[in-house]
Amino acid sequence: MVEMRGKAVSDGIKARIGERLEEVKAALGRKPKLTIIRVGDNEADGAYARSALKKVTDFGMEAELCSLPGDSRISEFEKLLKAKSDDKNVDGILVLRPLPEGFEERAKLLLDPEKDLDGMTYINQARVFCGESEGFAPCTAAAVIRLLEHYGVELEGKHAVIAGRSNVVGKPLSMLLLEKNATVILCHSKTPEEILDRELSEADIICLAVGKAGFLSSQRVKESAVIVDAGINSLEGGGLTGDADYEALKGRCAMISPVPGGLGAVTTAVLCESLFEAARRRTGL
Amino acid sequence: MVEMRGKAVSDGIKARIGERLEEVKAALGRKPKLTIIRVGDNEADGAYARSALKKVTDFGMEAELCSLPGDSRISEFEKLLKAKSDDKNVDGILVLRPLPEGFEERAKLLLDPEKDLDGMTYINQARVFCGESEGFAPCTAAAVIRLLEHYGVELEGKHAVIAGRSNVVGKPLSMLLLEKNATVILCHSKTPEEILDRELSEADIICLAVGKAGFLSSQRVKESAVIVDAGINSLEGGGLTGDADYEALKGRCAMISPVPGGLGAVTTAVLCESLFEAARRRTGL
Numbered sequence: 169m170v171e172m173r174g175k176a177v178s179d180g181i182k183a184r185i186g187e188r189l190e191e192v193k194a195a196l197g198r199k200p201k202l203t204i205i206r207v208g209d210n211e212a213d214g215a216y217a218r219s220a221l222k223k224v225t226d227f228g229m230e231a232e233l234c235s236l237p238g239d240s241r242i243s244e245f246e247k248l249l250k251a252k253s254d255d256k257n258v259d260g261i262l263v264l265r266p267l268p269e270g271f272e273e274r275a276k277l278l279l280d281p282e283k284d285l286d287g288m289t290y291i292n293q294a295r296v297f298c299g300e301s302e303g304f305a306p307c308t309a310a311a312v313i314r315l316l317e318h319y320g321v322e323l324e325g326k327h328a329v330i331a332g333r334s335n336v337v338g339k340p341l342s343m344l345l346l347e348k349n350a351t352v353i354l355c356h357s358k359t360p361e362e363i364l365d366r367e368l369s370e371a372d373i374i375c376l377a378v379g380k381a382g383f384l385s386s387q388r389v390k391e392s393a394v395i396v397d398a399g400i401n402s403l404e405g406g407g408l409t410g411d412a413d414y415e416a417l418k419g420r421c422a423m424i425s426p427v428p429g430g431l432g433a434v435t436t437a438v439l440c441e442s443l444f445e446a447a448r449r450r451t452g453l
Numbered sequence: 454m455v456e457m458r459g460k461a462v463s464d465g466i467k468a469r470i471g472e473r474l475e476e477v478k479a480a481l482g483r484k485p486k487l488t489i490i491r492v493g494d495n496e497a498d499g500a501y502a503r504s505a506l507k508k509v510t511d512f513g514m515e516a517e518l519c520s521l522p523g524d525s526r527i528s529e530f531e532k533l534l535k536a537k538s539d540d541k542n543v544d545g546i547l548v549l550r551p552l553p554e555g556f557e558e559r560a561k562l563l564l565d566p567e568k569d570l571d572g573m574t575y576i577n578q579a580r581v582f583c584g585e586s587e588g589f590a591p592c593t594a595a596a597v598i599r600l601l602e603h604y605g606v607e608l609e610g611k612h613a614v615i616a617g618r619s620n621v622v623g624k625p626l627s628m629l630l631l632e633k634n635a636t637v638i639l640c641h642s643k644t645p646e647e648i649l650d651r652e653l654s655e656a657d658i659i660c661l662a663v664g665k666a667g668f669l670s671s672q673r674v675k676e677s678a679v680i681v682d683a684g685i686n687s688l689e690g691g692g693l694t695g696d697a698d699y700e701a702l703k704g705r706c707a708m709i710s711p712v713p714g715g716l717g718a719v720t721t722a723v724l725c726e727s728l729f730e731a732a733r734r735r736t737g738l
Contacts, residue, residue: 276579290575290576290579290580291575291576291579293578293579293582293583294561294575294576294578294579294582295575296582297578297579297581297582297620297624298578298620298624299620324643325643325644325645325648327648333631335582335583335584339582339583339628339631342627342639343624346618346624346639346641349641349643351638351639351640351641351643351644351645351648351649351652352638352639353636353637353638353639354627354631354636354637354638355636356631356634356636358609358610358634358636359610359636360610360636363610363612363636364636366655367636370651
């Protein structure tokens with residue numbers, strides 16, 4: 169059984185960025201720069217912000233964090249979005265979720281799509297939906313594809329089961345897998361257990377994005393199944409775990425990504441790659 | 454076995470529009486008005502344009518056809534799109550496909566989303582993708598849902614198989630069925646026959662949007678299966694047929710929609726309903 173660790177994928181992305189970074193920096197006259205926008209201080213997005221800031225710096229680029237208080241008015245948020253969208257020294261913007269009610273709807277319209285590295289805007293959502301490759305897909309969804317490709321998993325003609333239908337992971341991932349010619353079934357909280365179990369037992373590829381520890385455990389899966397775990401769940405007493413019961417599954421499938429140690433590092437690396445790509449496009453290189 | 458005919462659905466939609474039409478006409482000071490934009494003279498979209506014009510008039514509203522020659526410059530097309538988007542006497546716009554290379558990309562950005570009755574713009578595509586109900590979905594995809602609902606087919610918890618992954622039917626339909634809590638698998642030309650046959654044999658609902666006469670014929674389907682045929686294929690010697698071999702299937706499933714006589718009438722009725730809805734929103738009623 170292969171444990172699909174994220175570090176190797178992240179290192180590969182770092183190396184590919186490194187090959188052209190000096191050239192892009194010279195054309196820009198500065199390092200590519202990311203702005204992370206955060207409203208309030210939810211702990212989950214705080215941890216993600218820290219690891220993203222660290223990774224961008226580690227990859228030789230620049231990042232700043234702009235925090236607004238949780239009780240900010242929507243006009244302040246809009247002003248910040250517009251300022252950073254217009255700022256010629258900012259190449260990419262990551263707006264952290266969750267956001268207060270009504271804020272995301274504004275960001276979908278106001279954020280410059282060419283800087284929208286996490287595929288939050290309507291235009292990037294539609295581009296992913298239509299299979300137009302110039303759009304930025306949400307980083308987690310894109311990271312699933314990168315992880316699978318890194319480990320040589322053929323996608324065309326495969327039966328892929330996604331559990332979880334969020335706009336940030338499950339739905340865009342279904343479109344990205346479809347674009348790779350997989351045949352995709354999107355399961356969710358209203359999928360009867362009988363259908364879920366049958367599909368899981370027939371799946372070549374299983375992607376978990378439910379947000380529930382132990383969601384996949386004793387169900388039957390094929391020995392050849394490849395399992396990517398996009399779940400991030402806090403354990404009582406500290407630490408993180410995925411949606412899969414790793415110990416229960418590791419001997420019963422062909423490949424599985426651990427949590428932590430799996431998709432997380434790929435997600436921040438994909439963010440860096442999109443930042444580099446957005447900066448490169450600005451230079452016309 | 455129930456034959457799901459479209460006329461009854463269309464009549465129901467006409468009656469519901471009729472209940473509020475006078476009120477909306479009074480508020481507008483005129484009838485709701487549709488503009489159909491057509492480039493070139495492909496026969497398939499010509500037939501659709503004629504039936505749409507007829508239906509809008511029949512439903513008590515107004516429609517005009519603006520035709521551009523097939524060799525029009527993109528700037529002429531853009532000018533027309535902008536003029537009709539800005540025209541206060543036009544409530545809805547239908548841009549017929551196919552379009553010359555590069556034209557659809559412009560319409561996706563330039564067409565007023567509030568008049569984009571066939572869900573062509575990026576914003577409406579993204580709204581459908583995100584499950585935001587204020588967007589306009591492509592009429593054919595929306596018509597499948599209306600047909601199923603009219604015939605009392607429960608969608609929640611059902612296993613739905615869609616064949617065909619176009620941006621106009623298959624993909625948006627997968628999102629609309631998902632929004633109704635069905636579990637959806639989207640099959641396509643790269644789906645291995647073995648997977649397709651297995652999924653078809655387990656499907657509660659089968660939606661065909663392949664564009665290939667006889668695509669569904671001898672495969673095993675459940676006796677309780679409901680089949681909606683969105684295929685429109687020309688027969689040699691004239692006439693139309695769907696993707697299903699109706700004669701081969703009619704005794705082996707619970708419900709099936711014929712072609713012609715099925716989804717087509719629902720699609721144009723949904724177009725009328727969206728026109729009425731766009732006009733109603735303008736009045737603020």
